[in-house]
Amino acid sequence: MSTLEIRDLTASVAGKQILHGIDMTVASGEVHAVMGPNGAGKSTLSAVLMGRPGFEVLGGTVTLDGEDVLAMPAWRRAVAGLHLVMQYPTEVPGVMLDDMLGEALTTRGRDADGLSGTLLAEAERIGLAEPLLHRALNVDLSGGEKKRNETLQLAVLRPKFAILDELDSGLDIDALRACSRRVEDLSNEAGDAPLGVIAITHYSRLLEELRPDRVHILVKGRIVESGGPELADVLERDGYAAFASPDELTPERDDAGPREQPGSLDDLFAI
Amino acid sequence: MSVLDPSRLDAVELPTTDEEIWRYSRIGDLxxxxxxxxxxxxxxxxxxxxxxxxxGAAPLFDDRPDVFATLNAELGAGIAVTVPPGSVVDEPIVITHSIPGGGALTAPRLVIDAGADSEVTVVERFRSAGGGAALTLPVLHVRVGQAARVRYLAVNELNDEVWSIGHQQAESGRDSDLLLATVALGGDYARVRTEARSVGRGASTRQVALYFADGDQMHDFRVIQSHVAPHTNxxxxxxxxxxxxxxxxxxGLIEIGEEARGTAAYQTNRTLTLSDGAWAESVPNLxxxxxxxxxxxxxxxxPIDEDQRFYLESRGVMPExxxxxxxxxxxxxxxxxxxxxxxxxxxxxxxxxxxDIGTGDAR
Known part of the structure; x- marks a missing residue:
């Protein structure tokens, strides 16, 4: 059993404070949904947890089974058991998925011999066409293929905790179902340390397959409400207006990451 | 340009970096x-x-764009690869030059003449046969006949004491297909000037290069893609x-003449600077x-794309x-x-x- 503990985490991007004190404790097998409107700091939270360059931690702690996560470079966080499923997976020309995963397993001191078999099985399970396993990372993949690929990597690398940054953006309903089911299964696996999940999203359709144990509402860099899965239903019915003043919901763009594609489902909750 | 006397190299007048074509070069050190x-x-x-x-092989073309090409014409013995019309050569022809050191001046010349509808692949490798300073002045002339397919690869594996100042010239005939490829890893100062001319309608030329300089090496490319016939690529x-x-x-210069209507021409140059002390310049022109x-x-x-590096690191791949x-x-x-x-x-x-990633700034 593992525990990821976030205490009073504050962070800034380009000199502007985005996170104003985040507290959250996630145990193995738990699914925590972090929901919030655009500009709430959702992507900043995921970037800070994984150690993306360009984000400055101002205060607070993040520990994984007592180990200081914030003191580690990104690759050590991954080896320690954190995994980020990116909202916009980066294209890496000329670097093949299987080569990268081979290196990633080697760093963990794990045997890469059975990798091709594992990859094939996971690809079939997640619905990723086999030839895509031998492509350069994310190059020429559709939005759905990228997210299936991200989820496949999660399943192969078997981290202790996964941070899903808007897993549901840019993919069709079939891919969404395949990806969220796979994560749900990983969180339900028997054994002493099933996957713990922080699912960052701004609408609840992700949570149809991936059942949250806890839901946190993030507005302007603060968790304004935490509760059980019923909180997502309230949000679905009433929108973020139930949790924040209209002033706090002005769509100021202070979050990291590129803008959503106009006209996508994501706009539904852009308010 | 007047005929040079190779026995009086001290009297040869060299170009200077004041000339645009020699700008950025190390010609002043020669x-x-x-x-x-x-x-x-x-x-x-x-x-x-x-x-x-x-x-022995006489040059195919009369152009002598600089004193080094002239020296090559005076000194070089030359190798001729002549492919008869309609002939397809399946295996690559590999020509390896062993360039002596000890102050030697060499002038390798390769002349590829591919007849109509012929096909050939030629790989030319330049290696060092000994230590000490050396200057080599390679020249390549390629004539691609009508509908011929020519693939050429030059590999510079010279040691880091050698200066190489090369000139490549190619003429592509109607509906022909030419690939000019360069791999440059070696040399102290290695320069190649390439002029690829599409002279026949429908001629297609592709140029690719991989270069990687370390230490105090310098790689210098001057490339002209010249189109003087319609519907060329x-x-x-x-x-x-x-x-x-x-x-x-x-x-690089893409040069498209009045007669070259319906032509498509593209150039892409990307250089990674892997150290703070390294320097690269890229000047594309039309x-x-x-x-x-x-x-x-x-x-x-x-430098290396930070997002790409982070993506790999976030999977647990070590920085180096x-x-x-x-x-x-x-x-x-x-x-x-x-x-x-x-x-x-x-x-x-x-x-x-x-x-040498991993020896320095691993985070």
Whole structure:
């Protein structure tokens, strides 16, 4: 059993404070949904947890089974058991998925011999066409293929905790179902340390397959409400207006990451 | 230009960096009088002996763009690869030049004359046969006959004491297909000036290069894609890296004449700067004299993409391994287009060996 503990985490991007004190404790097998409107700091939270360059931690702690996560470079966080499923997976020309995963397993001191078999099985399970396993990372993949690929990597690398940054953006309903089911299964696996999940999203359709144990509402860099899965239903019915003043919901763009594609489902909750 | 006297190299007048075509170059560091004209060993592999004449080859073209091409014409013995019309040579012809050191001046010349509807692949390798300063002035002339397919690869594996100042000239006939590829890993200062002219309607030319300079090396490319016939095509992709205190220059010109309507021409140059002390320059130019064309150029100089590195690191790949993967991946776009597939693995290994990532700034 593992525990990821976030205490009073504050962070800034380009000199502007985005996170104003985040507290959250996630145990193995738990699914925590972090929901919030655009500009709430959702992507900043995921970037800070994984150690993306360009984000400055101002205060607070993040520990994984007592180990200081914030003191580690990104690759050590991954080896320690954190995994980020990116909202916009980066294209890496000329670097093949299987080569990268081979290196990633080697760093963990794990045997890469059975990798091709594992990859094939996971690809079939997640619905990723086999030839895509031998492509350069994310190059020429559709939005759905990228997210299936991200989820496949999660399943192969078997981290202790996964941070899903808007897993549901840019993919069709079939891919969404395949990806969220796979994560749900990983969180339900028997054994002493099933996957713990922080699912960052701004609408609840992700949570149809991936059942949250806890839901946190993030507005302007603060968790304004935490509760059980019923909180997502309230949000679905009433929108973020139930949790924040209209002033706090002005769509100021202070979050990291590129803008959503106009006209996508994501706009539904852009308010 | 008047005929030079190779026995009086000290009297030869050299160009200067004041001339645009020599801008950024190290021409000012060259002292011709330190070198003595010399012969060198040449080895020819490939099952095409009848097509190769190593006993001498006159230049195909009369242009002598600079004093070094003139010296080559005076000194070079030359190798001729002559492919009769309709003839297809299956295996690559591999020509290896062993360039002596000890102050030798050599002038390798290769003349490829591909007849109509013929096909040939030629790989020309330049290696050092000894230590000490050396100056080599290679010249390549290629004539691609109507509907002929020619693939050429030059590999510079010279040691880091050798200066190489090369000139390549190609003329492509109607509906022909030419690939000019360069791999530059060696040399102290290695310059290649290339002029690829599409002279027949429908001619298609592709140029690719991989260059990687470290230490105090400098790679210098001057490329002209010239179109003087309608509906011709040219595409160029040069990718390089500079490390330590090394430097590279790419200056490219797409030149489209009035008669070249319906032409498409593209050039892309990307250079990775892997160390703070390394330097790269990229200057793409267009000179277009007709409206009915498609042209584009793109060029970037900069460090390894931070997002790419972070993506790999976030999966638990160590920083130096991540950088190595990204750099090799960057070059793969060129390696996959080289005409000699068997060479790809060796080349990836040589590039990896040259990378000194991991010895310095691992975070």
């Amino acid at each position: 002292d011709l009088a330190r070198f003595t004209p010399s012969t060198h060993d040449v080895e020819v592999d490939g099952d095409a002996g009848a097509l190769v004449d190593a006993s 040219s595409d160029l992709l040069f990718k390089g890296a500079v490390q330590d205190h090394a430097a590279s220059v790419y200056t 000179d277009i004299r007709t409206n009915d064309v498609k042209c584009s150029h793109a060029s970037t100089v900069g 391994v991540a950088e190595r993967l990204v750099v090799l991946g960057f070059f793969d776009e060129v390696i996959s287009q080289l005409p000699s597939k068997g060479f790809a693995d060796e080349l990836r290994r040589r590039v990896a060996d040259k990378l």
